[in-house]
Amino acid sequence: MASTASPMASQLRSSFASSSTKRLAVPKHINIGAPFRISPAKRSFIIKAVQIPREMEAIEEYPMNGGHGIYSYAKNSYRQGQAINAVKELIKEEITEKLDISKFPSSDTFRIVDMGCSAGPNTFFAVQNVLEAVEKKYQCEGRDHCRLPEFQVFFNDHSSNDFNTLFTSLPPNKNYYVAGVPGSFHVRLFPEASLHIVISSYAIQWISRIPKELVDKSSPAWNKGRTYYAHAGAETIKAYADQFAKDMDSFFHFRAQEVVPGGMVLLTIPGGRWDGSSDYQILSNTLYDLLESTIVDLAKKGIISEEKLDSFNVPQYFPSPQEMEAAVKRNGCFSIERIECLHDEKKQANPKEARVFSSHMRAGLEFLLSEHFGHEIMDELFDLFTKKIEECEVFDMGVAFKLLVVLKRK
Amino acid sequence: MASTASPMASQLRSSFASSSTKRLAVPKHINIGAPFRISPAKRSFIIKAVQIPREMEAIEEYPMNGGHGIYSYAKNSYRQGQAINAVKELIKEEITEKLDISKFPSSDTFRIVDMGCSAGPNTFFAVQNVLEAVEKKYQCEGRDHCRLPEFQVFFNDHSSNDFNTLFTSLPPNKNYYVAGVPGSFHVRLFPEASLHIVISSYAIQWISRIPKELVDKSSPAWNKGRTYYAHAGAETIKAYADQFAKDMDSFFHFRAQEVVPGGMVLLTIPGGRWDGSSDYQILSNTLYDLLESTIVDLAKKGIISEEKLDSFNVPQYFPSPQEMEAAVKRNGCFSIERIECLHDEKKQANPKEARVFSSHMRAGLEFLLSEHFGHEIMDELFDLFTKKIEECEVFDMGVAFKLLVVLKRK
Structure with missing residues (x-):
């Protein structure tokens, strides 16, 4: 029986250079594209660890708002x-x-x-x-x-x-x-x-x-x-x-x-x-500045903690x-x-556009913001944010x- | 410029024989695999309608229960x-x-x-x-x-x-x-x-x-x-x-x-x-017979109408x-x-299995049944169904x- 390398391994072999060799167990969470080098061996693998695999660091997910609701991405994009x-x-x-x-x-x-x-x-x-x-x-x-x-x-x-x-x-x-x-x-x-x-x-x-x-x-x-x-x-x-x-x-x-x-x-x-x-x-950038300013205002009011502010980016x-x-x-x-x-x-500023910008930002960021700051303050946060956009004369910013x-x- | 046939058309050309020719607009709901024949023509299509396209008849969808809930297919399969x-x-x-x-x-x-x-x-x-x-x-x-x-x-x-x-x-x-x-x-x-x-x-x-x-x-x-x-x-x-x-x-x-x-x-x-x-x-077959018997019982009790019973299959x-x-x-x-x-x-009958069979049937059929008979009777229907399976000595049926x-x- 011929020895084999998995597709995962063969694609990696061509992608990364080897630097050191170590016998390791294949980690359970290994994923396609992980930069290990696997040499053919009968009934076992020799895995050459070449660098910290980038895709084994946590990749964060930021899903847009799903469904067809008022703040869904489908309706706000x-x-x-x-x-x-x-x-x-x-x-x-x-x-x-x-x-x-x-x-x-x-x-x-x-x-x-x-x-x-x-x-x-x-x-x-x-x-x-x-x-x-x-x-x-x-x-x-x-x-x-x-x-x-x-x-x-x-x-x-x-x-x-x-x-x-x-x-x-x-x-x-x-x-x-x-x-x-x-x-x-x-x-x-x-x-x-x-x-x-x-x-x-x-x-x-x-x-x-x-x-x-x-x-x-x-x-x-x-x-x-x-x-x-x-x-x-x-x-x-x-x-x-x-x-x-x-x-x-x-x-x-x-x-x-x-x-x-x-x-x-x-x-x-x-x-x-x-x-x-x-x-x-x-x-x-200006929209994110205004969002930042909104979050800072909520921190000043004590609605969110300083620690929560500092740890959100x-x-x-x-x-x-x-x-x-x-x-x-x-x-x-x-x-x-x-x-x-x-x-x-x-363009000329249009007051209606402030709510559109705000809803678009909410469709894209609500998941992140509510995970971090709590779902219960989302309405207040985005109401305040909308007002800030209105005050800025949106198209001049x-x-x-x-x-x-x-x-x-x- | 060369004339073209869409992939949809070319696949169909090989699949169906032409019988009559008629100049038609491409229907908006045409789908991949629709049995039309499209002949190359500059900036227009001649579509030969060959038969009632099977896939343009409504195909019904019967989704299993989603998610990870108590009656989800993921947990009941x-x-x-x-x-x-x-x-x-x-x-x-x-x-x-x-x-x-x-x-x-x-x-x-x-x-x-x-x-x-x-x-x-x-x-x-x-x-x-x-x-x-x-x-x-x-x-x-x-x-x-x-x-x-x-x-x-x-x-x-x-x-x-x-x-x-x-x-x-x-x-x-x-x-x-x-x-x-x-x-x-x-x-x-x-x-x-x-x-x-x-x-x-x-x-x-x-x-x-x-x-x-x-x-x-x-x-x-x-x-x-x-x-x-x-x-x-x-x-x-x-x-x-x-x-x-x-x-x-x-x-x-x-x-x-x-x-x-x-x-x-x-x-x-x-x-x-x-x-x-x-x-x-x-x-x-026996499980579906028992389900039928359950639905018939609910009709006899007046919980569902005779018409609803007759129109469900x-x-x-x-x-x-x-x-x-x-x-x-x-x-x-x-x-x-x-x-x-x-x-x-x-195998020997096991009373616990009755509930398993019932939950499995619920995971697969609840969408259909609740669409037809109403969500509110699902618990009653499946409780009765579970009892019927228990009475049948499940593995002897x-x-x-x-x-x-x-x-x-x-």
């Missing part, structure tokens, strides 16, 4: 929908121009994934947009008598995402096969070279965990009295930026394994630290185009087709940036 | 688990002996699906069993220096299945990539030739819809005063059997498209109309080995490797049959 719509034509153009279908065997199913899809209509719009571009590409350069490939679309988000709502709201006239993939996009999720297009809209700004130093009293990065980085000290900003950089390293590392040569990765991210300056007045980071470019280059497996920071025109990243697998 | 365990070695043996891995390109991801997986541990046991057999097969006949393929496992059930519970209870040490596929197995669910093994345990006995004649007062198959077929008239039994036969035709039709040559389909079904006789004393059918064999042969795409009816040894069907794609 039209701003993200607007952002997807705003880059729609650009994404179509990039796919039509740059997707390298000549590299894909004609018999292949064409596989698309939306990473961090949540539940709601946006993911279906985004996927439909990609499908239309790919269909156009095949129409223009089709082979085999112009037969379109079959499409399989994977909807990915954390296991705690509301897949039930997602699956019961699938478009009835879709012309693709559907699958939901539970799990963090900071680990391997798909077989080798099995994806043709990866999209992710307003998801990768969520960092995989809050850096320990942010809640470490002895660290210069301790984020005391704050819940965010925009107006925090340099060490705090660095801790956020470093975590985002690590997350992008794992994101691109695993996507490089999953995406076929010639395939594409298209990312849309809110905000963006323009020119690397932390205090540039951008909408996303919003797990999002809005990178600059330069940071994204650096992450792609560190990885080395993708060519940069486009990295662009788009921004909206300034910053410009909404969208960072578009278009990559091709070499 | 150990009998199905025992059945899976009972055929475990047989299934391993069949895969090890008959799976034709020489036909699969060595670079392929090995794809397995559990159809009708529900939520709970059984699906993971069943999948693990298959994986172990496939790994053994590759160990014995491996190529490419015995490298195992990567495994991707699809968990399929209706959209209304509790995928959230399924995804949050995935085994932590799995060595496969996971995806959930929502949708009825009576339609196309996967791209062409993309699956290597299809398993289904205790699922395909659910018929896709209640035949209309069962609730049609003018039909000889009208199932008045009854909710099941075991002791009903010949026309009623025929209506059930015909629906099951139609369902198997669509099941095998679509699986034939999805499974690669050399791939396998392994089905386990409870009960079984042994020798085609409807009144053979088998456990599954349990959507399950337990086929004989001969019926399964006939369905496979009608399809023609699979070779029959094994069709076998296994039965348990008779019939033998639990398991029908095992093992097929290989030609």
